[in-house]
Amino acid sequence: MIAEKIVFHPRKEQIEDTITLFYHERFIRRKKLISDNKIEFLVNLPETVSLNENNGFLLNNGSIILIKPAKEELLEIVSDNLIKITWHIGNRHIPCQIETNRLLIQHDKVIEELIIKLGGKITKIKDEFNPEGGAYGLGRTHGHKH
Numbered sequence: 842m843i844a845e846k847i848v849f850h851p852r853k854e855q856i857e858d859t860i861t862l863f864y865h866e867r868f869i870r871r872k873k874l875i876s877d878n879k880i881e882f883l884v885n886l887p888e889t890v891s892l893n894e895n896n897g898f899l900l901n902n903g904s905i906i907l908i909k910p911a912k913e914e915l916l917e918i919v920s921d922n923l924i925k926i927t928w929h930i931g932n933r934h935i936p937c938q939i940e941t942n943r944l945l946i947q948h949d950k951v952i953e954e955l956i957i958k959l960g961g962k963i964t965k966i967k968d969e970f971n972p973e974g975g976a977y978g979l980g981r982t983h984g985h986k987h
Contacts, residue, residue: 842882844898847890848905851897857904863911864936864947864970867892874898876906894971910969916953917968918944920961929955936972945970 848855858876870889875881882900897905919942920926927944930937935952938945945968946952953963 842880842900842902844882844884844900844906845886846899847886847892848897848899851895851905851907855903855905856897856907857900859907859909860898861909861911862892863913864972867908867910874906877909880906882906891974894969910971912967913970914948915945915966915968915970916948916956917964917966918946918956918961919964920956920959922960926956926959926961929959936970938970938972945972 858878858880860874860876868889868891869884870886872884873881874884882898884898892908894908894910897907899905918926923942923944927937927939930944930946930952933952935946935949945966947970948965956963
C-alpha cells in the first residue's frame with residue numbers, strides 16, 4: 842500500500858491501525874514503514890513534512906494509519922528561572938516541548954551543562970516528545986535563513 846497524503850483530523854471509523862514513531866522519524870517524505878500491527882506501506886509525499894501526534898497516513902485503499910509518538914529518552918527541566926532557560930533553548934533552535942512547569946528536550950550534554958549553570962534541575966525521563974512547531978506554525982525545516 843502507498844500513502845501519498847496526510848490527514849490532520851482523521852475520522853475514527855477510517856483508522857485501521859497506528860504507527861508509533863520517534864520524533865526524528867516523524868520528519869518524512871519517502872520511506873517504507875510498518876504499522877504497529879505489521880501493515881507494510883510506502884510513504885511517498887510530494888515534500889518532506891513534520892508529523893504530529895494524531896496525524897494520519899491516508900493509504901490508497903482509503904484507510905488511515907494513525908501516528909502516535911514513541912516514548913524516548915528526554916531531559917525534563919524544571920526551574921524557578923524557566924523563562925530564561927526557555928529563551929536559551931530557543932535561541933539555539935533546539936526542539937523543545939514547553940509545558941506549564943517543565944520543559945522537555947532531547948539529550949544534549951552541552952545544553953545540559955548550560956541549563957545547570959542557569960539554575961535548572963534536570964531529570965532523565967522516558968516520555969513522548971511533542972515539541973513546539975517553528976515560527977508561524979512551520980514546524981521543522983531543513984535550513985535556516987535570516
